[in-house]
Amino acid sequence: MGFTTLLDIAGSMIIGGTLMMIVMRLSDASTEKTYNYSGELIVQQNLLTLAEMIEFDFRKIGFCNTWNAVVDPRTNQPFVSSQAIYYADGSSMSFYTDLYPYNGSLDSLRYYLGPTSECSSTPNPRDRILYRVENGNAAVASNLGVTDFRMVFYDVNDDTIPPPVVTRGLIKSIEINITVENVAAYDEKYSNAFWKQIRLASRNVSRSKTDN
């Protein structure tokens, strides 16, 4: 075997090896992207589910099917819809509304964000559970990868109200910020999606602006 043949073999091995590396890199990138795209899709679907649920509930703050026959459970006085929110801070809110089947009795609803320690079994260190509690019953939740759930409250003059807000009737509109991430991701590259509801004004709460 001559020197030229050896050179040919060595050259082929180098080029073959380089091509093999390229193909493997391509395969790795394709796999990573496949996982990322599925993750991104899941994140966006989760965010949309959350946004729909929150908007549906928050828009009905203060709603009651038999509005003129209801007594406020906290004051035993006739219920005033503009005072439906009885506690609010940056990541939780409690209010009165009339939940399905809209039977005219006042229900309490509470949203709050759990601690990150509850989701320590997931690879994402930031994910938390957003809880929904009806009438003080057991909290209902699923881990949709919420990493941020932040609310800002505004009064009738559109000024920010510092949390916690315990004075009833103060809040007229709410800014909602939600960030959702994957609970697990390829190579820890978590996708995220963001929802910013700059103003959500429940009809029953904001309408009181004209009454006052």
Added chain:
Amino acid sequence: MNSGQSLFAIGALLLLSLTILRVNNNILLTDSMMIDSKFGLIANSIATSLIESATEKYFDANTKEGPCLQSALTYPPNKESGETKPFNFDDFDDFNNYTQTDTVSSVIFYSKCIVSYINPDPENVGSLNNSVSTRTWNKKLNVYVTWRQNQQTIGFSADTVKQSTIYSYWFF
């Protein structure tokens, strides 16, 4: 290596190069679609916010104190002097031609609102989309949000999110 083998090698490399380019192209295209989809969500939230903000206002500047005649409604829909931002708008048609920019995650979103009178006809669904040049008890707000174009082209680019709402006047 004879010339036949060389040709095969060149052909193989060419095929590999084309495959890599195709895969890269697909990855970039899907990335772009994913980003558009993500920004579309934010654009939708901005549009919803503007609609929320508008529908909590009075129907018209002349219905603030109570009912008025149809002929007394503001025409064309427009804001009054001193009203510049949604927080000092007092009625629905102040949002006509209102524009705003929001920066979310370093991306600038341009929004534009158009308010017009409409005359809904139960037998003609299309009437909900046709603005009329007379005063009616129904106003329609169209909100356009985009993250690519400047404000002058909002509503004309394919990636503009459009949301609408109809606001009617009722007095009991």
